[in-house]
């Protein structure tokens with residue numbers, strides 16, 4: 001069994017679904033179900049005995065200790081986090097609580113559990129921490145992409161809290177010998193992405209006839225990775241990564257935000273044309289920039305390719321088309337997220353009440 005935290009969120013849910021599509025090894029899924037946690041993402045696993053969902057907080061030491069003792073996982077994969085930069089600007093406290101204090105408590109509970117395992121189980125055990133390229137700060141246009149040796153220069157409350165968690169994970173290896181792995185990934189996109197982030201927000205706003213808000217000049221660069229490629233990288237690092245190492249994960253897809261939004265509009269123009277025949281790009285609206293907005297992220301993922309043979313399977317063109325198609329094929333998921341009904345999804349499944 002593996003313990004996945006934050007497995008009802010965007011990347012965690014994709015990871016759990018992909019894991020169980022390829023393996024019968026059960027998943028214990030611990031998630032606090034914040035606004036970003038959506039059990040509807042895991043609807044296809046209802047009744048599947050290989051998936052055990054627990055509603056709880058990684059910072060609840062007693063709960064985590066009990067889960068570890070009862071289920072004896074061979075690995076913990078920590079996705080649980082507050083993840084949205086804009087929210088971190090308006091309310092940083094929750095980011096410190098979950099990303100820093102929560103990770104600390106999780107590490108401590110895992111360390112106690114790991115310390116009690118027999119020697120074979122101890123050496124086979126892994127704690128994999130899922131982190132972000134944002135810990136490295138912002139690049140100038142001509143700078144080389146981030147390698148694993150890049151200095152940490154986090155600029156937002158979100159990235160500062162993730163950087164702190166990465167440092168804790170590193171220290172728990174160096175000080176206590178906990179067998180940890182860390183992955184630092186670039187911006188993900190794909191199915192089940194909460195529509196507060198750029199790509200899903202643009203898709204759902206476009207379809208709803210709403211403005212498509214571009215922060216500042218729209219020339220900020222992000223390095224996009226299809227979420228299922230991130231999941232395959234995590235599986236590979238878990239399987240073969242060198243203990244104590246960090247691995248950057250990226251898709252070699254650096255693009256300015258404005259290009260991304262035009263690509264999304266172009267796909268929607270093709271797949272779901274507007275009734276008036278105009279392009280969705282007419283809905284683009286320039287708005288005030290995000291404070292402290294990082295200009296450019298770019299990941300050098302060569303270590304992962306060289307050491308573990310991982311490469312992304314999707315290009316940006318194939319991944320973004322799949323993503324737009326997924327949102328068009330899942331209007332109910334979008335409607336439930338927009339109405340808030342996703343928060344009651346489990347209840348409505350069992351009572352039959354209208355969502």
Ligand code: NAD
Pocket residue numbers: 005006007008009010011012030031032033034035036037038056057058059078079080081082083084098102130131132133162184185186187188189194
């Ligand atoms: P998300 O916000 O969609 O999901 C986070 C999940 O964690 C939610 O299900 C939420 O309910 C859960 N959670 C929050 N606080 C918790 C707590 N205290 N205890 C237990 N569960 C809790 O985030 P995501 O985009 O899926 O990101 C997952 C991880 O990957 C995060 O650690 C994030 O920093 C990292 N990451 C994300 C991206 C990206 O582009 N989305 C890129 C690189 C790294």
Ligand code: TYD
Pocket residue numbers: 084085086187196197198199201213214215218220221222257290
């Ligand atoms: P986001 O999806 O929030 O991810 P991150 O801030 O972690 O990179 O934003 C991606 C980029 O898109 C970022 O440069 C901010 C920009 N952006 C907009 O221009 N408009 C929006 O409405 C959003 C949500 C983001």
